[in-house]
């Protein structure tokens with residue numbers, strides 16, 4: 001076999017893999033941890049002031065600085081730092097007054113935490129269909145509204161914006177509040193506005209595999225002083241008193257407070273966010289352009305983009321006409337060293353897809369008499385076929401990470417893998 005024949009022969013059939021070196025791990029901010037984070041953490045350690053509100057010595061708070069900087073970066077007035085993205089969702093939902101029996105519409109494709117956060121407050125998550133953008137379909141949201149519905153939670157999955165115009169129209173029409181789950185899309189935008197700043201309140205994750213990270217951590221942003229006040233009180237058991245909220249208005253809070261160490265890392269990472277986004281966008285654009293010809297010829301379509309320039313570009317997603325071919329293509333790409341997977345494979349448990357949210361699907365609660373079902377008068381039943389369109393789409397969706405650390409050579413090799421595999425198998 002000649003070298004050219006070996007190159008064009010698929011690696012899955014014994015040919016030479018198009019990608020020669022392992023691709024960089026997909027921890028965009030995590031892989032950029034460097035001197036800035038080290039210095040910031042050391043500064044906190046040396047100050048012996050690990051908690052924002054007190055310590056042996058006076059000094060500025062990294063967490064307070066992060067809250068200001070993060071909110072400003074995202075175009076919102078108020079920011080609140082918390083311990084996780086889930087914590088950010090719970091504080092956001094408390095901020096808008098979600099409680100026992102309230103229905104919140106969530107996409108059928110999202111990390112289970114979006115639904116669990118609603119559940120944790122005694123609310124009822126209602127899964128709704130996604131559209132070709134793999135984010136909430138406003139038309140289906142409308143169909144799922146009942147008299148118990150209080151809020152909608154668009155989730156900007158895999159870095160890409162939901163169609164916020166359509167969704168905000170539905171929310172306004174039905175007097176519903178909007179919590180943006182921006183856990184996977186730090187810094188991305190929709191028609192010039194950063195995600196998280198468009199709805200009533202936005203929640204972010206700084207968990208280790210997110211775009212920027214402090215290991216664990218989360219942020220809440222809002223333009224409403226009222227929502228912010230409520231979220232502050234929920235996240236800190238004495239947050240009301242600390243923030244001068246009159247005692248007769250204070251609500252009982254818990255503890256989702258961020259440490260100064262996390263604050264220091266998150267702040268350093270925030271300064272790297274837009275650079276990371278630029279690099280991922282540039283690489284994704286090159287990959288997409290490289291496969292446009294073969295995609296068109298083979299009937300492969302791309303994920304719909306509600307705002308192409310706002311996409312965080314953490315991944316490339318395309319649809320094959322049917323699941324079998326999607327699996328073949330993903331396996332062949334993986335054999336080429338290009339790392340690909342089909343988002344939904346029936347029978348493979350994945351907490352990103354509603355039929356696998358087993359505790360919620362089974363309405364399992366901490367005690368037999370607790371949870372939403374004690375208060376919810378309506379009859380809500382979760383069934384594996386309640387969002388068939390979502391499963392249909394995800395079952396033929398192939399996804400590939402786009403690391404900001406891909407070299408030009410690696411982009412070319414992945415492009416070669418895409419062309420080779422789609423040409424042969426799509």
Ligand SMILES: Cc1ncc(COP(=O)(O)O)c(C=O)c1O
Nearest residue numbers: 084085086111113114183205207
């Ligand atoms: C869409 C979505 N929402 C919420 C969360 C929860 O964030 P965290 O893991 O920081 O609690 C995640 C993170 O995994 C997520 O991907």
